[in-house]
Amino acid sequence: MNISFLKKRKATSLGIDIGTSSIKMVELTKGEDVLKLTNYAEIISPKLERKSFTPLEMSSTQVLGEGIAELIKKTLKEAQVRTRLASISIPVFSSFITTMTLPFMTKEEVAQAVTFQARQYIPVPISEVVLDWTLLKEIPEGGPPQKIPILLVAVPEEIIRKYTDIAALSGLQVKALEVETFSLARSLIQDDKSSICLVDFGARGTNITIVDGGMVKVCRSIETSGSEMTKVLAGSLNIDFKRAEDIKKERGIRRGGGEEEISQIISPLVDIIFFEIEKITAIYFQKNGTRVVKFILTGGTAKLPGLVEYFVEKFGREVRIGDPFRGIECPPVLTPILKEIGPSFAVAVGLAMRELR
Ligand SMILES: Nc1ncnc2c1ncn2[C@@H]1O[C@H](COP(=O)(O)OP(=O)(O)OP(=O)(O)O)[C@@H](O)[C@H]1O
Numbered sequence: 001m002n003i004s005f006l007k008k009r010k011a012t013s014l015g016i017d018i019g020t021s022s023i024k025m026v027e028l029t030k031g032e033d034v035l036k037l038t039n040y041a042e043i044i045s046p047k048l049e050r051k052s053f054t055p056l057e058m059s060s061t062q063v064l065g066e067g068i069a070e071l072i073k074k075t076l077k078e079a080q081v082r083t084r085l086a087s088i089s090i091p092v093f094s095s096f097i098t099t100m101t102l103p104f105m106t107k108e109e110v111a112q113a114v115t116f117q118a119r120q121y122i123p124v125p126i127s128e129v130v131l132d133w134t135l136l137k138e139i140p141e142g143g144p145p146q147k148i149p150i151l152l153v154a155v156p157e158e159i160i161r162k163y164t165d166i167a168a169l170s171g172l173q174v175k176a177l178e179v180e181t182f183s184l185a186r187s188l189i190q191d192d193k194s195s196i197c198l199v200d201f202g203a204r205g206t207n208i209t210i211v212d213g214g215m216v217k218v219c220r221s222i223e224t225s226g227s228e229m230t231k232v233l234a235g236s237l238n239i240d241f242k243r244a245e246d247i248k249k250e251r252g253i254r255r256g257g258g259e260e261e262i263s264q265i266i267s268p269l270v271d272i273i274f275f276e277i278e279k280i281t282a283i284y285f286q287k288n289g290t291r292v293v294k295f296i297l298t299g300g301t302a303k304l305p306g307l308v309e310y311f312v313e314k315f316g317r318e319v320r321i322g323d324p325f326r327g328i329e330c331p332p333v334l335t336p337i338l339k340e341i342g343p344s345f346a347v348a349v350g351l352a353m354r355e356l357r
């Protein structure tokens, strides 16, 4: 007897990351006890054509709009994506993530106090943001009263509206909107409870996050980025952006073998990022007494040749490029491709995982 019609429909989830240089989509399906990759796609700017995986430069304002929705719609159809229920990321640079401490109080009191106190920490009117928060430490029952650390996340309503408009125009139903750093923590860190510095080297900016005990504790965004590296290289060598982009990807900041010139142009920008990482991790150590034990790098610029080595030289700790597809079932022929595109797809994978874990 064929009883397949009685089988429960497999849960499928779609993650969409609207990045500055490209839009990434990942569809995952929940198997018996593994997640399976059932689809992925990338839409490249500036013409927003769907091509292979070579991100080009484009400003985020150009990215948002009707054109993008048209392309998402077309891609969903062409790639035969099964579900229209999507989780979509919000960039760190469009949100405010900060920590605050409250005096000792009950869990019920915290909810009210957070909204009230948040005004002091968020630089825009509280009525114009969507506010979320989480306890960074459980409130102890019994024992001496302690201050209560809170992570605050605020996203301007205007940003939420832009993303929900794009989703609606794309024929998508929004399951969740999530600030990208939380998606990254899900896809790259999973069960590791150690003190980790997660660095997302994107096209428009670099996000530095400390994840400790599996929770996002601190997150900062700086403007030094992959496309800035390309621009500086193009200016210094007097070449066009496309050519500079190719040289950057090929040579990066590797030293030796007559490649000093390119490295000398790009590495001062990496040094700016290092300076910020040092500052953020030192403040975290001062406040919490916890030292970051490893660095996980992600974002397309994490593939900059020589970056991992330079990182190790500077910080002398474990450094690796995160692999968001680790543990996800996929056809073996895709393994080398997924390794290559992993850094750019980490946010989209984390978004797709959100509803399946
Ligand atoms: N092999 C490589 N070496 C160096 N840089 C690379 C390499 N491959 C891609 N990049 C750079 O990665 C960047 C794109 O990365 P990514 O896809 O993570 O950005 P994005 O998500 O679109 O941008 P953002 O997160 O800043 O909005 C571009 O600046 C590109 O030049």
Ligand SMILES: [Mg+2]
Pocket: 019, 020, 202, 203, 299, 347
């Ligand atoms: Mg990105």
